[in-house]
Amino acid sequence: MARELRPGQRKYSPGSIAADAVLVGWFIFSLFPLVWMVLLSLKSRSEQISTYFAFTPTLENFGTVLSDEGTRLTSVNFTEALLTSVINCVGAVIVSLVIGIPAAYAAGRWKYRGSNDVMFTILSFRFAPELMVIVPLFIIYNQLGIFDTNVGMIWVLQLVTMPLIVWILRSYFQDMPAELEQAALLDGYSRKRAFLMVALPLVRPGIAASALLAFIFAWNNYVFPLILTGSRHTPVTVAVTRFLGGGGQAYYNLTAAAALIAALPPLLVALSIQRYLVRGLSFGAVKS
Amino acid sequence: MTLTATPGKLERTGPPVRAVPPWRRKLRPYVLSLPAVFLIVGILYPFGLGVYYVFLNYAAQVPRPVLIGLANLTGVLSDAAFWNSAGFTVLYAVLATVIETVLGVGIALLLNRSSLIGRVLERVLILPLMIAPVIAGVIWGLMFNPQFGVLNYVLGLGSTFDWFSESRAMWSALLVDAWIFTPFVAVLVLAGIRSLPREPFEASEVDGASWFTMFRRLMLPMIWPYILVAVIFRFMDSLKVFDHVFVLTAGGPGDATRTLQIGAYQNSIITFKYSIGSTYMFLLWVIVFLTARYLVGVLGKAQRRAAGTEA
Amino acid sequence: MATLTLSGLTARYDRTTALHGLDLEIADGEFFVLLGPSGAGKTTTLKCVAGLIDDVGGEVGIGGRSMTGVEPYERGVAMAFESYALYPQKTVEENLASPLRSGRLGSWTPAQQAERIKQVTTTLGIDHLLKRFPRELSNGQRQRTALGRVLVRPADVYLLDEPLSHLDAKLRAAMRAELTQLGEMSDTTTLYVTHDYQEALALGNRIGVLRDGKLVQVGTPEELWTEPADTFVARSLGQPEMNLLDATAVDGVAKTAGGVEVGVPAGVSGPVRIGIRPRDLTIGTVGAGGSADGADRLTIAGRVVLAERLGRAVELSVDAHGDRIIVVTTDQKVHEDDTVELSVERSAVHIFAAAEPGQDSERIGAAEPIRVAEVER
Structure with missing residues (x-):
């Protein structure tokens, strides 16, 4: 042994x-x-x-947090906050996938002029100070009337989900030999069908892992909704903090219950994709 | 063993053969990237607007903002509060990165031994990392509470020990930071160690090298690129730290833990001085950008060295 | 079933040019072999024909029709990749069914597909592996599956990239013999790439020798063997490589530093190279020194410096007064330090133009008898 x-x-x-x-x-x-x-x-x-x-x-406590009682104490409906978080994060991830998969494929498959510029601009979103964008967005959103809406949040969450998905998937597409798709082309499949038949199934683990990781980070985001939402479409991260200082009264037990509810989805998702986590966390730089 | 039937004559059943002009071929990657470019523009527009604000006297109190040139920059750069904030941000980022890197590498090395305990604990290593930093801040805030918090009770510090006094606030924030992000360094470095080839270590073991020699001469150079990736992520993220520090201290006491992002928040959102807040962020962005360029250069060099293509 | 024409074909990868204007006409049903060392542009040529490379100049024609700008899936070509390029998530059977299911290569009912796949896999000896995934196969089995995915379908042109390279020696010899039959059976124009000269000589109706993206010589196996266009082609065919001796031609006689003398074609003078294949030399143990030029044979005396026993054959390194000559013989009695007499048919002695060491030079012709009047003894 x-x-x-x-x-x-x-x-x-x-x-x-x-x-x-x-x-x-x-x-x-x-x-x-x-x-x-x-x-x-x-x-x-x-x-x-x-x-x-x-x-x-x-x-x-869990009953209180999720009921009208909790809403009365914090002026935020925690059940609705959960729903808002789900809608925002799922929406943001879907938008990032739809936009990001073709871009990641193009960048992983071809060397074309401007490819690196596009990729590094997307990466720079990950490292840009959030408030640099939020302050102007705060003003733009108010003008456009999308302040405190899901649409507004899904847009701004692209800063979180897009770099992650594009960079991770690019590394998966780069790892996939081009000759597999070429073989499909010669088998008589169009480029679209070759992509769907060969490339997509092979990067499916990458898509799942990056989408779930993007979901986690979107869920955990705080600073965007703190400034860009009011009281109607508040996600859980902001809602949890409302339990802390509701009218001078402290509700530690309720805060803890709310924090636990808010922390569970990302924890469960993270445990399910543990195998792919390192590659995701390092944006594809470290493969394991 | 010979083929008894030929595949038959090729009868094309698809659409008729047609030529695709070369410009359409060349266009393909651009077409695929187009949605992403639109999105980039959608993000760069507010970014550009933010830079524009730096040169305005924009604030909620100013109904008709006008260009004031470099006045915001000179004003902010000659403001002691900004320098205090910038100094704290850099100090915080350096300390957080150093502490988390040292701890993370240490934990990775210990976990790499794959003892029974290590293998069990490895599964829960990343849990703090996956919790929203703001929620981590909330939990720790509850634990830090002098009267009701569990820490003073467990550690026997009495009910007057204040974790957020002026001299302790930064260290308390760093403690939470390390709690969240040390696993990040640890999992990256652990993955790096596990990807190393076995032979050099066996050879050096045969040579009778001590563990420390082996670590310093062999492992450290080989996992250096992984450590650097972790350092880059941690340092850049620490420079723009906001969530957990904000819920723990809101930048206080006084401005003892006022990071640049918290400073920008206070200027823009609390006092509605958009231009001042944007100037803070513009300067932070410059710092982040320059640091990133430098660190990515260092990383490239280290990767080439580890791959053996550069002496 | 069509002709294949390459005219002025160039290809570029990033900034390096991989092909410098290839011109080639391959007849309908011909089995054409591209031979060359790695990096010569063999695979690139195949991919250009298949339409898989974007930065291509010149023209590829299949069946007399220009393929410029035509998408790979409309070219009617099938290709076996050296990397196999089997779909990892599909079984052997599904891999082979893929071209039949695409809908562009004729309509096949499921029963017809199964029958066709059965035929091909039986021929290739992989019919027991149909339900396996590529990762569960040996390299040799993968290679045969890749070949099967080509043979299973109708095509105008088959492109085969080193399809035997990963088989073990025994299986390779068997498959080589079989491929010629397959090629004749299906009568499909085939462009076959290899770095193995034996494969090229055994399989090709014609062979094209490729070097640094240029075709050095195109011809039948006999032509390439007996009249190589230059020292590169000469060295590419045969193992060990052809001996090349530097010599100087004066008055119709070329003489090496070691004193080997052969007649050269009329009008040749100055520095030349003399080429002799190691296997064309026969060996005798006559003690006489010097070199003699008989009526139709050239003899060279020398001392065995090194005898490397390779089983049935022995590879000798012979020092002939300073000329180093490699010989392959089946004579097991030769030992190091023996003095031997090498002899070769004059028609098997090639005269090449001179060149710097490491450079290749053109063939001038075969050795000729030394006209007695010109010999000074």
Whole structure:
């Protein structure tokens, strides 16, 4: 049963036990806030300010957050916020896929003049300070009447989803040998059919991974909706913060419940695409 | 073993043969990129507008903004508040990047040993990274609370220890930053380590090299490009940090944690001085742009070196 | 089933030119082999014919019809890629069915498709692999599948890019023998690319030798073997490569530094090169020194410097007074340091123009007898 050792791996020794201890230490640090969030979300109103770990768990906070009661306390309907987040993120990802797949394909398949300019301009969106764009957009949106709308959010979320999808997919298209599609052309398929029959199925894992990762980052975005939405189409990230300071009253247990609900979708999605995560997080720069 | 039937004469059943002029061939990638270019224009327009604001005296209080040349730039650049903000942003970004890189590389090395515990923990490594930074800020904010927060209780700090005093606020924000983003460095570097070839390490083990020598002489040069990718992402993102710092401190106390993006937010959205806010962002953009160019150059060099094409 | 014409064909990749104006006429049903080292432009030529390269000058004609600007799927060509280019998500059977299902190459009922696929895979010996995916095949099996995807369909022109390169030696020999039959059976014009001269000589009705994007010589296997246009063609055919000895021709006699003398065609003088194939030389152990020029044979005496035993044959490196000559013999009794006498038919001795070492030069002709009157002894 002796496994071969990878570079840098060592067999068991006192040193390796110490190393495991350090790892366990990190993971206590890493997971404690999440555990605490869950515990707090299960505490009743009267116990919310206690710092004890022993208490009588209740699920009533989730009911409160998702009901009119929560809306009354925060002036944001959390159920609608969830729906808004889903619509915005799914919409933004679909738009990015529809626009991004052809562009990623063109950039991965051909060298054409301006190809790098297009790609790097798209990448620069990822690194541009958001407020540089938001302030003018705030004014433009008000003029166009799309302030605090899903359309407005889907547009601006392209800054988050587009670079991710285009860059990841380009790296997938580059990895796919051109001769596969050429073979399809010679088999008598048009370029469109060759793309659909050969290229698309092969990059399907890349499409799924990049779309889901883009979904996560769109979901987690805060600064765009903070400024570009009001109270009607607020997504969950903004809605969660409303529980913190509702009229001088603090609702820690409700905040924790709302945070937990808001954090669950990205966590679940992330765990499902873990295998593709590294390539996605590095925009295709690191392949694993 | 010979073919008993010929495939038959080729009878074209598709549409008739037609020639495609070369310009149409050349146009193909452009046609495919066209929607993306439209989108780029849709994003660059507000960006350009933002740059234009730098040269206006635009604010909600000014009904008819006019061009005022470089007055905003000179004004902001001679304002101590801006320099305080810029200095904090750069310091924060450097510290966050260094801390997270060191911790991330360390964790990657420990996880690479693939002990039983490591393999279990590896699965949950990225959880903090996948939570919205703003929600991370909210959770930590609850934990930091001097009276009701769990940290002072667990760490025995009493109910008066203030995590967001003027001298501690930055470090508290960095703690949260490291909690969120260290896994980012760790997963990238871990992927890098796992992609390394095995032979040089076996050879050096045969030669009796110590672990540290092996790490410094062999592994570090080979995973350097991966570390650099992580550093680039972390540094550039830290320069425009907003979400978790904003919900934790809103830039305070005073302006102790006022990053440039928070400064721009305060100027543009709180006090409606759009032009001043845009000037902040324009200057941050310049910093980000120059840093990016420099770091990407360093990365290219490191990648070529790791690939062995440059001495 | 059509002729294939290339006229002034040029191709460019980025900034480098891969093909410099190829002109070629391939007859209907002909099996034409393109031979050349890697990087000579063989694959590029095939892809130009298939319409897979955009930056192309000149013209490709199939069946007398210009293919300029015509999309690959309308050219009626089938190609076996050296990289196989099998669809990884499809089984062997689906890979072979792909051209039959496209709708551009005739209508095939599912039963007809299955029958056709069965025939081809049986011929290629891969009929037991129909349900496998490409990743579950050996390289040799992949290569035969790629070949099958070509043979299964009707086409005007077959383009085969090194279709035997990944087979093991035994299977390659068997397939080589079979391909000639297949080629005759289907009677389809075929452009076949290889770097293996034996394949080229065995398969081609005609061979074109390609070098640096230019056709050096086009001809039948016999023509290329007996009258290579230059030292490049001469060295491309045969293993080990042809011996090339520098010589100087004076008064109709070329003499090497080591004293080998042969007659040259009339009018040739100055520096030349003498070319002799290692397998054309026979060996005797006569002790006499010097070189003699008999009526129809040239003999050269020398000492064996190195004897490399390759099983049935022995490869000798012979030092003939400073000229280094490679010989292949089946005589197992030759040892290093033996003195041997090499002899070769004069018609198998080629005279080439002189050139710098490493440069190729044109063939002038075959060696001629030295006219006695001119010999000074």
